[in-house]
Amino acid sequence: GESVGLHLPTLSVQEGDNSIINCAYSNSASDYFIWYKQESGKGPQFIIDIRSNMDKRQGQRVTVLLNKTVKHLSLQIAATQPGDSAVYFCAERGYNFNKFYFGSGTKLNVKP
Amino acid sequence: DAGVTQSPTHLIKTRGQHVTLRCSPISGHKSVSWYQQVLGQGPQFIFQYYEKEERGRGNFPDRFSARQFPNYSSELNVNALLLGDSALYLCASSKGLAGGDEQYFGPGTRLTVT
Numbered sequence: 001g002e003s004v005g006l007h008l009p010t011l012s013v014q015e016g017d018n019s020i021i022n023c024a025y026s027n028s029a030s031d032y033f034i035w036y037k038q039e040s041g042k043g044p045q046f047i048i049d050i051r052s053n054m055d056k057r058q059g060q061r062v063t064v065l066l067n068k069t070v071k072h073l074s075l076q077i078a079a080t081q082p083g084d085s086a087v088y089f090c091a092e093r094g095y096n097f098n099k100f101y102f103g104s105g106t107k108l109n110v111k112p
Numbered sequence: 113d114a115g116v117t118q119s120p121t122h123l124i125k126t127r128g129q130h131v132t133l134r135c136s137p138i139s140g141h142k143s144v145s146w147y148q149q150v151l152g153q154g155p156q157f158i159f160q161y162y163e164k165e166e167r168g169r170g171n172f173p174d175r176f177s178a179r180q181f182p183n184y185s186s187e188l189n190v191n192a193l194l195l196g197d198s199a200l201y202l203c204a205s206s207k208g209l210a211g212g213d214e215q216y217f218g219p220g221t222r223l224t225v226t
Contacts, residue, residue, distance in 0.1 A: 043116075043217035091215075101157070102156070104152075
């Protein structure tokens, strides 16, 4: 089955710096990816998505990059703020379009 | 607009009991998916329902079942509860079945099995 993993379980950054969270996926047929933010005690919050026919997509302070050659996804957060502290998950839509597969998450700690 | 809502927020059950969790999708969304999230891990897909039919099933035992109602709300049922069923159960809704639709999650139901 699909496998979505993250390179770093915990990332600490200084407030105001840029953050980069990485994600690897194993299924080259996956065609759609979502980044979620999950704060303690809450459900995952949609941040940004990207389809496999794109290699970059920008939102407000966030950018997602997709490298299909090496099956790698990254989330860049500009000017990281204390409110960005959370666990971030990448989710990969499975080949049958009906399932999303999640990695184990990266915890982002923003130091004031 | 209201987001995805789930009830109850928290639940404590004993091994062997049965539990029913409920979810109401965002207005206009016809697809509901259920996920189990064990502490420290990412959500694991359980079911997807669209137009009241099961459209996807994850690797969970038959003790887990679900259904979707005409108003697109959904219930997740778990029979013969085990200690390992303790988790956060998440419901997510999207407009359609696939097609790159964004999927939005509810706050979850925290189930503790003792």
